[in-house]
Amino acid sequence: MLQKFQNHLNKNLPFLKGKKLLLAVSGGIDSMVLVELLHHLKFDISVAHCNFNLRGDESDGDTEFVKSTCEKYSIKFYVKHFETKEYANLHKLSIQVAARQLRYDWFNELLEKKGFDYLLTAHHLDDSVETFLINFTRGTGLEGLTGIPQQNEKIVRPLLIFTREDIEEYSKENNIEWREDSSNASDKYLRNKLRHKVIPILKELNPGFSDSFLQTLENLQQSESMVDDASRIVYHEVVQDSDNEKRINLSELMMLPNYQAYLYQWLKPFRFTAWKDIYDLVSAQSGRQVFSEEYRLLKDRDTLILAKKNELKLEVYPVYEDVENLNVPLKISVCNKSDFRLDDKRCIFADKDTLKFPLEFRKWEEGDYFYPFGMTGKKKLSKYFKDEKFSLIDKENTWLLCSDNEVVWVVGKRADRRFSVNETTRNIIKIELK
Amino acid sequence: MLQKFQNHLNKNLPFLKGKKLLLAVSGGIDSMVLVELLHHLKFDISVAHCNFNLRGDESDGDTEFVKSTCEKYSIKFYVKHFETKEYANLHKLSIQVAARQLRYDWFNELLEKKGFDYLLTAHHLDDSVETFLINFTRGTGLEGLTGIPQQNEKIVRPLLIFTREDIEEYSKENNIEWREDSSNASDKYLRNKLRHKVIPILKELNPGFSDSFLQTLENLQQSESMVDDASRIVYHEVVQDSDNEKRINLSELMMLPNYQAYLYQWLKPFRFTAWKDIYDLVSAQSGRQVFSEEYRLLKDRDTLILAKKNELKLEVYPVYEDVENLNVPLKISVCNKSDFRLDDKRCIFADKDTLKFPLEFRKWEEGDYFYPFGMTGKKKLSKYFKDEKFSLIDKENTWLLCSDNEVVWVVGKRADRRFSVNETTRNIIKIELK
Structure with a gap:
């Protein structure tokens, strides 16, 4: 296994060479074999061990065991104790999800603070087979059948091509010690049934099952990459x-x-x-x-x-003449006739003396109407939206500026003629979208 | 099940209504239930039954049983007896493959001769699960995990959404008789192991397994269709x-x-x-x-x-002046100087008196050389190909027309100047690609 492992690292994971590696180690057979292999190959490794305080003395025994192994090999050892049950209760999580959150939060913290390049975990091929079968049993799609990924970002799983038997054999041959892992995974029942009842039959029916499975995974990953291609190409067209x-x-x-x-x-x-x-x-x-x-x-x-999602609260924001208007994307300024323009949808000019401050800035409501500038008569907002072919989202994103509950401006769209500037206007204000 | 079957036909297989249907019936529970269902729903059905003569009296008993059921229901009954073992030996096939060939050859013959619109088989969901698991066990790709297709061309499988339990239950409730099927499939051992040892565990772990599996199949079929899309799109580009x-x-x-x-x-x-x-x-x-x-x-x-693949036999075909030249794509005709052109690669004009008939039409060989028209000196064919940037396939597809083993024409490419028309030429012939 050592030789195959070394070849695998050289061929498929060459970027690990010379990097600062953090190993997630429970003390079970998989992670202890991983420690042994990488130590033997003189990689720059440190060990992170979680004590979830879920199994009392047993948890502490695991911690002691991993610690002493690290001391023996002069490997830097990090440990953290978690109050897993309390955290799970507090955040209303299952023990399993809580443990995962706590674990990965801490690992990420270590990666960042201690300058590790990668986190290595000891998942192996049978974990991948089990994950495949769990997903298959529950119902899934292609993404559920492509196995545990060898790498996502900073997490690397160098044992993924090895079977449980490979690992057991290596641990026997090299007298590697480990502690029985009584994991508390919520899918333990499912996983154990598949591990002990289903997978042995598959391996009996095809003695080369593990290699076939690796090839199947690769084929499915290739197909998945083509699904991604099709998705992206058609997306850009449609x-x-x-x-x-x-x-x-x-x-x-x-x-x-x-x-x-x-x-x-x-x-x-x-x-x-x-x-x-x-x-x-x-x-x-x-x-x-x-x-x-x-x-x-x-x-x-x-x-x-x-x-x-838009939160459709029908709120009214006041708009003052002379103070900063919070939460309202409008700017109000006094101006004179020479500034007066009509061709800009982002602003209106109004006869200040026709307005009653504070104005109101609100979403439109069913029943609203206004007197569109440049037209005779009045018009329902709903009719206006229809004529202008507004989509539902356009409508919902429409704001009104009102004075005494009369529409002054369909903001950014159309002014109301009742408040517009005319020959008798003495004071003009400009209201514009910020 | 009857109601669900009827809904399924209406919704997913509406095209079967009013069509002439041929049912493949072994006499086993699946096919007998299919006969019963379609008879009950008054479809226009006939039955085709194969007797492979592999199990002596038992085979004949099956035939008698299916025949009498058809008589009871006044269903048209077709039967054919096959000498399966002899056919398998003769064609060096496994019994399973031989039986399949014989069966589908006959079914296709019936479809055509008797004017049936569709052939219906009784494959059900557990067949699909088993096929999935067989392929998975052996190693496969996405195409091996999308289940048995509901339809390919004229073959339709209307029971594919039903489980073995559905079918067993319906047969009990309706007292449907059937004969135990002791099939001789070569994957019987594999299939039985999966059927009796693996699938029950999957169904125990997920009581809704069958529905989940149907959904999984649909998801995977969708993914497969996207793989096909990507394949086609990129193909056209590359x-x-x-x-x-x-x-x-x-x-x-x-x-x-x-x-x-x-x-x-x-x-x-x-x-x-x-x-x-x-x-x-x-x-x-x-x-x-x-x-x-x-x-x-x-x-x-x-x-x-x-x-x-090109069969690279170095054959020489004779080319006669005045008879039809079989197997050679050349036409030879006498012509006068006014027909003489140089600009057509598909023909040459040669001085007939310099040629020795029959000419030879053959593939080029290493060492061949010629005197290219329009050049001084001679040139190796291999050099000529290199200068003209011929691919290996271009080279292999190159034919020579020779006279007394001298190259007259690199056919379709370049003439040899030694045989070309000049001021002393009395008799011109035109040699052209047919």
């Missing part, structure tokens, strides 16, 4: 992407027989879960929406618009 | 496709970090298997090749050329 929102052109999207696959790929990162609702949305009426925790997807005519 | 060959532009291909995935997708249909050799080929010397049964992939400078 989606208009701006800072605040993404607009998916439905008539283009629906030309793809597998458009659902694309929607899934694009929307997955925004943590949507109601996939059936999303697939129905493409043929739903304008105005229908589907929500994730932070985002929403809105059907608007020939488009699906993805945007952050 | 591959120059003509009738005889495909040229993969390596400098463009190698810009993709996952270029191996694309090579795999593109070359798989040509039955290549030596993938490692193929991946090495991209950085190999010009002239290196990898073969499949019918094709070869040739590294030629910045290109991988895919073409049919």
Whole structure:
């Protein structure tokens, strides 16, 4: 195994050479073999050990054991004790999730503060097989069948190509000591059933199972990379992407027989879960929406618009003449007739004496109307929006500037003629978007 | 199950309604339940039953049983007896492959001759789970994990969303009779192990396993469709496709970090298997090749050329003056000076009296030389090819027309000046590519 490990490091993980490595070590067989291998190959390693205080004396025994091994080898040893149960209760987490959070928070802290280049963990091929089968049993997609990644960013798993048998054999041959790992993983029952009942049968049916599985993983990872390519290429053709929102052109999207696959790929990162609702949305009426925790997807005519959820509180902000107006993106200044312009949507000029301060800055409401500048008569805002082909999101993002509850300005869009400058105006003010 | 089956047919297989359907029926529980369901729903069905003569009386008992059921229901019954073992021996096939060939040959014959629209088989969800696990155990790629297809062309599998338990339950409730199927599939051992030892554990770990699995299959099929999209899109960018060959532009291909995935997708249909050799080929010397049964992939400078294998037999075909020249794409005609042109690569004009018939039409050989028209001196063919930047395939596809073993024409490329028309020529012949 040592030779194979060395070749594997040279060929697939050459960047580890000469780097400062932190090993996550529980004291179980996998991590103790990893310590032994890297120590033997004279890598620059330190050890980080978590004591989660979940198994009393046993936890402390693990800590003592890892510590003494490190002393024997003169390896720098870091240990931290966690009040895992208390943390889990406090944050309403399962013990498993709590332990993971605590562990990785601390590891990241060590990486940063002590200047380590990589964190190494001792996951091996059978962990990957188990993860594959757990996901498969529960139901998954391609992303759940591509195994544990060999590397994500600073975390590297150099034992991933080795089986549990490889590791057990090496530990026997080299008299490596380790402590039985009575892990508290919540999927322990599932994992043990698969480990002891299912995987042995697969290995019996195909004695070369581990190699086949490695090849399967590689094939699936290749396919996954092609899925990513297709997703990206089609995205650029079908989606208009701006800072605040993404607009998916439905008539283009629906030309793809597998458009659902694309929607899934694009929307997955925004943590949507109601996939059936999303697939129905493409043929739903304008105005229908589907929500994730932070985002929403809105059907608007020939488009699906993805945007952050708006909190539709109908708040009114006061707008004063002569003080800084907090939370309102408007600037008010006195000016004279020579400054007067009409061609800028970002500002209006109003007859100051027709206004009653403080003005109000608020979202529009059903029933609002105004007297559009340049027109005779009055018009409902809803009618105006329709004529101007505003989308639902456009409408919701529309603010009004009002005086005594009369619309002075559909902000950034259209002024009201009742407050506009005329020949009798004595005092002009300019109101502009900051 | 009847209700669910009816809904499934209406929703997912509406095209079966009113069509002429042929059912493949062994007499086992799955196919007997399918007969019962479709008969009950008044579909227009006939039954095709194969007797492979592999289990003596038992096979004949199956045939009798299916026949009598069809008689009871007034369903048209087709049966064929096969000498499976003899066929297998004759064609050097396993019994399993032989039975499959015989079966589908006959089914296709029936479809065509009797005007059936579809062939229906009784594969169900557990067959799909087993196929998934068999492929997974042996090692596979995405294509091996997408389950048995619900339809390929004329073959439809309407029970694929039902589990073995669904089918067993329905057969009990409706007193459906069936014969124990002692199939002779060569993967029987594998399949039974998975069926009895592995799948029950997966179902115990997740009571909703069957539904999860259906969803997993759908997800993987979606991913597969995106892989196909990426493959097609990138192919059009990187591959120059003509009738005889495909040229993969390596400098463009190698810009993709996952270029191996694309090579795999593109070359798989040509039955290549030596993938490692193929991946090495991209950085190999010009002239290196990898073969499949019918094709070869040739590294030629910045290109991988895919073409049919050429049988490099160095044959010489005689070319006569006045008879039809079989197997040779040349036409010879007498002509006068007014027809004489130089600007057509597809023909030459030669001084007939300098030629010795029959001419020879053959592939070039190392050591061949000629006296290029329009040049002084002679030139080796190999030098000429190099100067003209011929690829290996271009060279191999080059034919020579010779007279008394002297090159008259590098066919379609360049004439030899020794046989060319000059002021003393009395008889001109035109030799052209047909």
